[in-house]
Amino acid sequence: MKVSVVSYDPGWTCRFEAERAVITAALHPLAPAIGHIGSTSVPGLAAKPIVDILVGVGAEGNLDETVGPMTTAGFTYVSAFERAWPARRFFVRLQEGAFPEIGAGSSLVIGRDVHSLTHIHLIVHGTPDWIRDLAFRDRLRSDAALRTAYTALKLELSAQEWPDMNAYNTGKDAFVKAAEAEALRRLERKR
Template sequence: MGGEVVVLAYDPEWARQFELLKAYVQPALSDLAVGIEHVGSTSVPGLAAKPIVDIDVTLAAPADVRTAVGRLAELGYVHEGDLGMAGREAFIPPAGLPWHHLYAYAADHPEYRRHLLFRDYLRSHPEEVQAYGELKRRLVERFRHNRAAYSEAKGEFVSERLRRAGWEG
């Protein structure tokens, strides 16, 4: 069910990896992207995480998505479509780059706003970082071979922290 789930202690290399990946895609999207953000657990200092950098590319307008898909393809990214989330485009990274998740959205997409809100909430609440890391370690023992169940089991924690951060989505 999606492969083995691995959660590691925070590694500062994740931030450096993001910066390298950002530098790789930014020139191709410089006139379209209003932001290239490191999101997900690897973007929160001190947080245990699956060792996969998540990147959100935000585009000025929904019409820019098609152009961005083409430019990312020129860099070697393989477009996977929206993977069930309308307005979000997912990409498989080119061979030779570290495995990462790259998504492109229009800047007003609610999932993008949710990602930033959760990341920024955790960054400003170190006690929550510790609690979330401990939860993830417990869950990985329980759901090591079931990625969907692992993700679902984190849902209540994430939803509650988003609510505390002001999310109304």
């Protein structure tokens, strides 16, 4: 499958705001912290047209409490990835509507069989994962040379065939890990 990478669209911020309102209403009792992350959150950066949202809850015990309200709100729960990352609950808003869950035994491939508009990464607020995701976003927002290099890499990778979105993401992994590490070093120096 080919991965679509397109020029920055200011409408992605509006999509984030609309989704934030839905998530806030669904998870109101858990008082979630919600942030726009990923390439669609960085003005001027080319991206897959999928809005990534980071949602933080107060404790790991709250993670499973999110599944019912989020699926009721129209998101599809992707439990298939929990084995690899047990401290995250992953949800998507699909273009075609919602399945209640895409589980470990599912043959559906996101990006090939079903296409998503939004990815929600639900974790515990304030954890190292939380801090890293926001630091990387903020570094991309403030560093034009990094944005240019990241765009070039994504455009190069998007020209290739991939078995799934995870394989495409693996192609970006070394670049992202290096940029995240530098973002965290800069954040630490500011403290």
